[in-house]
Amino acid sequence: MVASALAFAVVTLGAGQADAQTNRWRSEPTRISGYFTLQACCEGHFIDRDEGTLDFGGDADMDPGFGFGLRAERRVADFLALGGLFEMLAWKLDGDDDREFFVDVDVFAKVPFEVPLTNSMALEVYALLPFGFTGAFQNEGDESESAFGLNLGLLGGAMLILDSFGFFVELGFRHHSVFGEADLGVATRDYRFGLTQFAFNFGASVVF
Incomplete structure (x- = not known):
């Protein structure tokens, strides 16, 4: 009976330590993250917003883009975190010599779920939904x-x-999706440029 009680205590202590590991991310819910991003695939779409005789617009193939980002977030509930991010992406139209840059300033919502693995490790899986403003340069x-x-x-x-x-x-x-003005030499044209790409990010976080 004593052996059974000791075994139960060990199991309970181990579960408590694993739970404390994940709960620390809830009790100290502010995180800072840095990451690299790779974005590729699909076409960019130019849409001429002016009416006239000049033919401006169409689709353009894209080269892969790369960049980095910084995030800050705070857990506001067990399954919800809110935060903001800054991201810079270097991208290029296929055939162009120079890269252009997207600079994003966003807010985001995150839906996390933690799974204890060992006494010192846990796995968090989540969905992230960013939305915000973009400058293209x-x-x-x-x-x-x-x-x-x-x-x-x-x-x-x-x-x-x-x-x-x-x-x-x-x-x-x-x-x-950005709006700008293009100088065609003989005239300027207002346009909208839209781009959707697959994104792969990898990075690290620290809690405070």
């Missing part, structure tokens, strides 16, 4: 062009939690 010689608009996304992720640190990967899509 391009340098051409001595001139620079800019366009502004919105972005959104949907990402699924998995994070391995080790004490105060976490390492994660994410897969999903990101969409950007």
Whole structure:
């Protein structure tokens, strides 16, 4: 009977330690994350917003893009975190010499779920929904062009939690839509450029 009681105590203690490991991410719910992003696939769409005789618009193949991001988030409930992010993506039309840049400033909602693995590790799986403002910037010689608009996304992720640190990967899509003005030499045209790409992110988090 004593042996059974000791075994029960060991199992209970181990479960409590594993639960405390994941609960620490709830009791200290503020996180800072840094990550790299790779985005690829699909075409960019130019839409001419002016009426006239000039033919401007159409689809364009895209080269893979790459960049980085920073996030801050806070758990507001067991299955909900809210936060903000800054992300920069370098992208290029197929055949162009120079890359352009998207700069995103977003808010996001995150729906997490933790699974204890051992006394010192846990796995968090989650869905992430970012939405916010985008600036698109391009340098051409001595001139620079800019366009502004919105972005959104949907990402699924998995994070391995080790004490105060976490390492994660994410897969999903990101969409950007910006409005600008193009100088065609003989005239300028207002346009909208839309781009949807698959996104793969990997990075690390720390809790405070």
